[in-house]
Amino acid sequence: MNRDRLNPTAGTVLLKALQRAAAFTLPLHLPAHGQGRGFPPALAALLTEPLGPLDLPELPSLGGPLLPHGAVAEAQRATAKLWGSRCCWFGVNGSTGLLQAALLGVLRPGQRLLCPRNLHRSVLHGAVLAGLEPIYYSLPFSQRWGLSQPVDVAWFQRVLAAVADQGCSMDLALLVNPTYQGLSAPLTPLVRLCHSQGLPVLVDEAHGSHFRAHGGLPRDALAAGADLVVHSTHKSLPGLTQTAVLHSCGARFSREDLEQGLLLLQTSSPSVLLLAATELAAAWPHQQPQAGCVLSRAMDRWCHWQQQLTRAGWRVSPSDDPLRLRLCTTAGGPDGLALDEHLLRFGIGGELPEVAGLTFYLGFQPPRQALGRLRDALAQLHWSAPNPPGVVERVQPAPTPLLARSAVPPRTAWFGPSRRLPLKEAVGHVVAEAVTPYPPGIPLLLPGERLDEERCTWLFHNRHLWQRLGGMLDTVKVLM
Ligand SMILES: Cc1ncc(COP(=O)(O)O)c(C=O)c1O
Structure with missing residues (x-):
């Protein structure tokens, strides 16, 4: 007999957990709308309607993000106009899906992506999918705040000079702005620097889509002249979780290429309810003076x-x-x-x-x-606190080089035959996984990088700091 038939909670486990979590927690975490208090009025009203009839896929009158006709296409055109981009696409797999689609759309296997080390893992995974060769640059570190800082112009000039010294020709630069902790780089001169070297720029602005709404906030990526920009409408606009927008500007990338990338990753049945919420959230910064x-x-x-x-x-x-x-x-x-x-x-x-x-x-x-x-x-x-917390040692910046070229591309490391080695024995080996002090921390090593003595020593001395989260492993996966 199927025991689950006797279990009255079968089928509702998650629903009940969700209701409990919503009732119990004082959420000082994402999404940005904060239990709906920050929803734009039209979205708040939409969510009080019976949702069953509105749960629709790509009907002919509605269309979808990749269809030229229908309401979704019209909404995307209106959104691009508001933001001053050439075109944009809504997405229901977060910034993750749109960052990856952008990489798959505009780069070809073997092409090079200049990335900061605080890249989101979706970019790393995009590089695996697209067979890219990322080159990683380190970020400045503030000892005072125990925190990586965004790059400034002088730092980025050093990065670009190191790129030139190593004779690497790059195909796309990624900037992540602002950081997860809310620090912003001066985007306009950084974008200009890239463009002066013929390098197009993708900005992961997952956490900064609201910058447009207030003159006292940092300049946003589209205003700064970036070629491609990804917004998380649930992280920094009052939208629903999973929703995001990819904007394309200027003539550096074709619409067709980007749509090819989107086609690879997008569901064929995006929820039009979520897409409608995306449009409402993306319009929010332009609803002045309220926003x-x-x-x-x-x-x-x-x-x-x-x-x-x-x-x-x-x-x-x-x-x-x-x-x-x-x-x-x-x-x-x-x-x-x-x-x-x-x-x-x-x-x-x-x-x-x-x-x-x-x-x-x-x-x-x-x-x-x-x-x-x-x-x-x-x-x-x-x-x-049952276990009185200990005094924290000062966090030392990880010894990552200003510019690091992987020994092998992430795709080779990801899919290659691998084995686990104790950390100490792994020095000199190419790692097959990211070694990151707590995601979304800044990876000390990315798949395809070689573990050097310095980073191994740092790991040994600092590993215990992350013990509360299960610690960092004593072993690392390396390529055979
Ligand atoms: C900088 C950055 N980019 C992209 C993402 C992915 O965003 P999403 O959750 O919308 O897929 C995150 C998620 O934390 C992030 O921090």
């Missing part, structure tokens, strides 16, 4: 939180983004992972725990009681 007011309030809120938390004895990292706030834990006291565990016991969910800090996503409108609850929970840290 500007929301962000002005977010900026005031950030300053207020910073003052209050500083008064309570915490260090708040600088941020260019009022939607995210990072408590810095390098100066002693709990590490970010312990802090996150502690807050979860109070039902407070942070976004990004790291050894040296914990980033909260305040979003467009955090719950009213959020700051008070956070302050109360922080005040109880020393009394109620």
